[in-house]
Amino acid sequence: MIIYEFKVKGKDKQYHAIDDAIRTSQFIQNKALRYWMDNKKIGKYDLNKYCAVLAAEFPFADELNSMARQSAAERAWSAISRFYNNCKRKVKGKKGYPKFKKNCRSVEYKTSGWKLSDTRKAITFSDKKGIGTLKLKGTYDLNYYDIKQIKRVRLVRRADGYYAQFAIDVNITVETQPTNQIVGIDLGLKYFIADNKGNVEQSPQFYRKSEKQLNRANRKKSKKFSKDRNKANQKQSINYHKARNRYARKHLRVSRQRKEYCKRVAYSVIQSNDLVVYEDLNVKGLVRHRNLAKSISDAGWSTFRSWLEYFGHKYGKVTVAVPPHNTSQNCSSCGKKVKKSLSTRTHVCPHCGYVEDRDVNAAVNILRLGLSTVGHTGTYAWGDLPSWAIGVNLSSNGESANQESQCL
Structure with a gap:
């Protein structure tokens, strides 16, 4: 579909x-x-x-x-x-x-x-x-x-x-040649993704870069809002609705930028590997963090995962989601737990002396966990219905999860 x-x-x-x-x-x-x-x-x-x-x-x-x-x-x-x-x-x-x-x-x-x-x-x-x-x-x-x-x-x-x-309703599967490559991916805020080989992708932060423009448009919208009209249950002025539409269009542009970026990165990862292992993150729970909610929402982890699963199904690649518990804390060299806060970006193991970037160390642990267990193969970011199968019963929020793009 x-x-x-x-x-x-x-x-x-x-x-x-x-x-x-x-x-x-x-x-x-x-x-x-x-x-x-x-x-x-x-x-x-x-x-x-x-x-x-x-x-x-x-x-x-x-x-x-x-x-x-x-x-x-x-x-x-x-x-x-x-x-x-x-x-x-x-x-x-x-x-x-x-x-x-x-x-x-x-x-x-x-x-x-x-x-x-x-x-x-x-x-x-x-x-x-x-x-x-x-x-x-x-x-x-x-x-x-x-x-x-x-x-x-x-x-x-x-x-x-x-x-x-x-x-x-069409068959979306495409046969591809095996690459004989496997990868473990850690999702983060400093880096959008980091793999077990040390490759990192910088986080674009589309919302952060447009935040000043969004706040300015929001202030202009608020200035045109009439409290007296609202109390009298009257419609707001035409200028208010124009300002609200300008503000909504700016948010729409940011969401489209994030979606296309996640799509391109997911496509590149799937085309380069036969097995992709990633974290089974509870994004809904993570966005409740009062200090990191905006950054987590701006990262677009759920969008990236849904596209990763869609392209994995389309090109016949295996995608495995594993539990994220202690993947950043455990040492990928000796396996012992090394506690560190979110501000500590470098993993330094006092037991074996292994030094590596925090996200790369987590990616190695994620790949090892995906290879040692079956993980959550077949689970999907948005529930039991896989992202590539959405369309038989479309949701009412105006978004489609597997919309193809001519950019690919």
């Missing part, structure tokens, strides 16, 4: 229709979740049947395509099933009880409600929302694929416009 993304061009009236379809999809998703809360022993197909009840009760829900309504209910069931699985596996901490959506940014269609033009450069939506025909702007060519291979079509709203995503 791959996802191709195009920017869509239309009129303001069509953009308003897309926004209306997104709000309707959010409404159905929340109604399905409430229906599950109020009734016992509710399953996936019960939520799909409930979509027809909502369409009969609310005229604006009936305007949305029937399969788009089912897709919204499936999003609710995806959150419910994830909660059930976490309870069965007795996951520590919060189990992820489903929450109502407040700011959805996408609406998803299945195999009906849309039609591509003969040139595959435009798409027409035929439901009663009035979206109509939208032009597709992008470098991908959909003529290579049969219409039956397109399983999902999603319209996404972002700060810089609207996009159409196509989930295409």
Whole structure:
């Protein structure tokens, strides 16, 4: 399963229709979740049947395509099933009880409600929302694929416009020649990655470099915010929404820079090695650190891991995640534990005299741990569903995990 993304061009009236379809999809998703809360022993197909009840009760829900309504209910069931699985596996901490959506940014269609033009450069939506025909702007060519291979079509709203995503059911595996190389990777803040051979990749720190511009744009946005309008439940001024959009576009640029960087590094690592061993980090827990939360979020470890797993599956390479416990503390030469703080960047073993960079020493331990045990082969950064398989049931946050890029 791959996802191709195009920017869509239309009129303001069509953009308003897309926004209306997104709000309707959010409404159905929340109604399905409430229906599950109020009734016992509710399953996936019960939520799909409930979509027809909502369409009969609310005229604006009936305007949305029937399969788009089912897709919204499936999003609710995806959150419910994830909660059930976490309870069965007795996951520590919060189990992820489903929450109502407040700011959805996408609406998803299945195999009906849309039609591509003969040139595959435009798409027409035929439901009663009035979206109509939208032009597709992008470098991908959909003529290579049969219409039956397109399983999902999603319209996404972002700060810089609207996009159409196509989930295409194809075999993504590619045969490559073995390199006879193995590598252990340590993820860090000083270096983005460090391997067991001593090679390091500097952390780009895209957010840190753009922080002044982001703060300036945020201040301009705040100055245009009216407290009196907010108390009176009135809409903010047009200038405020323009400033908010400029601020959101800057954040979008930073996130895209980070994503492309993680993609390039992951592609290079996979192409150069047959076995890649890395840390099974709990990033959600690490970002709770009050002093390092911003730096950890800026590093993009989860994004890098998801792309590493995707390219590993695509090119037939083995990726293994191992527990990170004491990989930085243990000496890679004698195996004895040498305690050191985060500020200590050089590993000096008092037992055997081994001296090495802290991250390189950890990478050697990670590789040795991956070779001595099976590790967590087959686990994925974002849950049981692998990152390369996302697309059959797309999430509602407007992001696709395995979107291909012409840069590769």
